[in-house]
Amino acid sequence: MKFKKYEYTADDELHFYEFKSIGIKGEIKKVVEYSKMNIEEYYNLAFGDFDEKKNEINDKVVTNNGDSLKVLATVASTVYAFTGKYPDAKIFATGSTEVRTRLYRMGITNNLVEIQEDFDVYGMKLNDTFEEFIAGEDYIGFLITRKKK
């Protein structure tokens, strides 16, 4: 990725990742999760803030820590890590809100050329069909798979 990323750690099966976002609001712990979906080999990618006071995850909060590109680049890096271990995984991602879905779209668009070197990227349209990701199109979800080389 052309953007800087944060260092992160993972559990030993590489399903969970943690890193610290450092920005104008201070340090915020972020968690990334890949969970098995109802369809075989499909995993849902989700990430959000870990609220240390409540000891819970919040994926709706808009953090505004001034580092969203760096956070997205970090999440994208975990896709490399996860698919390095699970090369047949199909990763689905959708935002918890429309704003967050647009943020995901922005993250993919900003790195599309590089991402497409290694991954096939699809966008899920409002009519529930998928197409190859096109920058600028509106999508309700995204599907990413590692290219077979």
Next chain:
Amino acid sequence: MKINELNKKKIPLVKINKDLNKYKGKVLFEKKLEKANKLLERAKLPSELIINKG
């Protein structure tokens, strides 16, 4: 592996944190997973990504 080869690798070297094993078997983003499953349930998946078990 030499350092310059290592730097060129896109697959990152991941530092394992045993503390994160506490999440094993849990779903942290339950509502989002539910939403994602519902979306894919009704979706027409790309034909090349449908697993053929035949």
